[in-house]
Amino acid sequence: MTKFFQLVIAGIEIGSIYALVALAIVIIYASTGLKNLAQGEMAMFSAFIAYQFHAWGLGIWLALILAILTTFVLGMGVQQVVLKPVQDSSLLTVVIVTLGLFLGLNSVAGFIWGYMMLAFPAIFPEGALEIGSVDISYAAIGVFAVLLACAGALFALFQFTKIGLAMRAVAYNKETSMLVGVQVNRVIMVGFGLAASLGAVGGIFAAPKLFLDPFMMLTVLIYALASAAFGGLDSPLGAVIAGLFIGIIENLAGGYIGFIGSDLKIVVPLVIILGTLLFRPQGLLGRKYIPRV
């Protein structure tokens, strides 16, 4: 039984990361219809920025916050320079541009910081809470708490603020938003910055566990995409639930199904993506019309 709980807790810990990146993907998708395949790389880049701030002498939490703010600004910049020019182009163009971004970010990170794995400082204190025979690490509790805080803040933003209302309106009905005076382009830009920041949180909190190198977020991206698809590409709540779910399932499968072991764990999200796309393309909680053949 201990093993079970231990795996579930590990699942929640990594699932929180998936959920954060999935949230980022969902926000961008909901407001612009763009599936940002470069999200993982942006998150990785933010983790490096945080690392750099810390290396320059700032305390880890200050470094984190600065990195997240920097990412917000950079995210807006990327949207304006790279994505806005192609936002009305064909799907293929947009996908290719995000892939170009993917490649570019990966390479710039490698260029600046090299390809050797770096040790990211621990954000939460070492040690664990012991309940019976089960150890709940402070890191796991911490990351989960961060997820809940972010999700809560996002909820409050969308439900209770004017900008949140505008963002939702743009996601649901761009034309009507324009007609009530919403500056759609500005809202999209801010939305992108916000999503980038969420991804940054995911990347930063993943770094101590996954070790920092330009390829760190590659597999996380797949899990996050699976979570976003499974939860419903336009449902933030779905993204959170799906992220945690996939984290838990992945660990349970790896721990209990010998065939999968730790090598094939990635098959889990892939099967989920395929299953979702084929049987229930709108995901658990999603709503939008899915382009079908």
Added chain:
Amino acid sequence: MANTTITRGTSQYRSIVTVGFALLGLVVILLPFVLSGFRTFQFTMALLWALGVLSLNMLTGWSGQISLGHSALFGLGSYTTCILVGTYDWNPILTIPVAALVTFIFGIMIGIPALRLAGLYLALMTLAIGVAFTPVIRRFKEHTGGSMGISIKKKVFPEEILGLNLDQYLYFLVVIFAVVMFALARNLLKSRVGRAITAMRDNEIPAQTMGIYPARYKTLIFATSSMFAGIAGALYAFVIRFSAPYSFTLTLAIFFLAGLVVGGIGTLAGAVLGGLFIQFVPYYAEEINQGLAGMVFGIIIIIIMVSAPTGVLGLIKKLRARFVTVTDPSVVRH
């Protein structure tokens, strides 16, 4: 300079095309004798990448379906050859049809669920396949050699054939395959099937009313595209004589897509340009810095998509159009 008009089908047009191809042919044939072994190898690789780009072009340029998994199909072809030759001592040439068949079948398997998806969802599915390739290969290490990869001993290939050394005859082998495959692709495009597919890409419903059934053709294209990638992969195994899980990652899939975009989506000649791009840009960029290659690629992709979505070939065509207009013969005869 005045703009001259050339009409397709006239003897003037035909002679220009013939001379052009003859010159090209001459360059291609003389290349391995003029350049060093290593350079010949590089051009051989460029041709292989071009075939990869071509396979993607069939899917994306013609039928508008996005695939991020072609690296997996390429790798599948390569592994097929390496396993059959390395473990089971097959004659290398015989592995090519096997690789073609294996990837064709995979293509059908992917093509069928792909029917129900479109656009970004298809990209996501193929992304999943592309990324899954590496860990799956590692998992079945008894057959594939796992992370260490699997290699073909050089002895399998004779030192010399008809007076040509290894680099040279492999080059010609790939050239022959490339010419055949490009010709096949061109014929496919011009055939009834090909025209049906491009008709569907632009607008599916009218195509359907004309009696063209999307499902059959889409799956066929997927399978054919996969097969081309698989054959290219098998030839890759001839040249490199080594397959490893990390050779066929998402990065390669992105490179194929980049080559497609840079060369010009939907064009055959663009595939060759794309192949050259994939081979030589990273080579020179890496001399400066390892990360630079990807950065250059990434930036170039973005710039091209934003400013010249028709790729380099599109730009060349536009340039040529300033001086020469190529028209089709008018239907009405005087």
Added chain:
Amino acid sequence: MSLLEVNNLVAGYGMVQVLNGISLSVEDGEVAVVLGANGAGKTTTLRALTGMIKTSGSVLFEGEEMVGKKTDQIVRRRIAHVPQGRGTVAQMDVDENLDLGAYIRTDKAGIAADRQKMFELFPRLAERRKQSAGSLSGGEQQMLAIARALMMSPRLLLLDEPSLGLAPLIIRSVFDTLRQINTEFGTTMLVVEQNANLALSIAKTAFVLETGDIVAGGSAEQIAADDTIRKAYLGI
């Protein structure tokens, strides 16, 4: 000076020109209608006025040139546009749609007061405050769309075929409400409509649009009484 003065407005989609240089004007406080059959260019006219498509020519609103401005800039001058197909956000509930309508306003008290007015004007909406707009009936959605537009406290209200897709009884009710809004709040309106009788019944001025050209214009009584116009362009 008219509230809205349109001169030689040319507009279209891509390479297709739909409006060939139309001119019309709307006085402060009146209801003006643009009549025309399908394909005449009615929707295009309104979209051109709110900057949603490329236009050339001149649109003077309160003396200020609107051509070349972006939609949100135009809307901020207090021009509310109720597009064809309602223009409500289906996924949001009635309350949120009204909130959205008041987006450019900052006077909380005024917004609350106007919201009350809307519920008095449209009691059906008051009953369904927390229902999503998409679950309302066609007539209710149209009312919500109008209410949404009115929440802006607009100087000019543009309505695109309010009768479209509604049952006759509901249409009558909608048009009665429009007349009520004009008399009670003094809101200036420009309505484009296919249903000539209905539109003329609430209008002061009328224009007739036929494949991109204004072929007639004058007071509503004039246009209604003119048999040649009715037969030739309005099919009645």
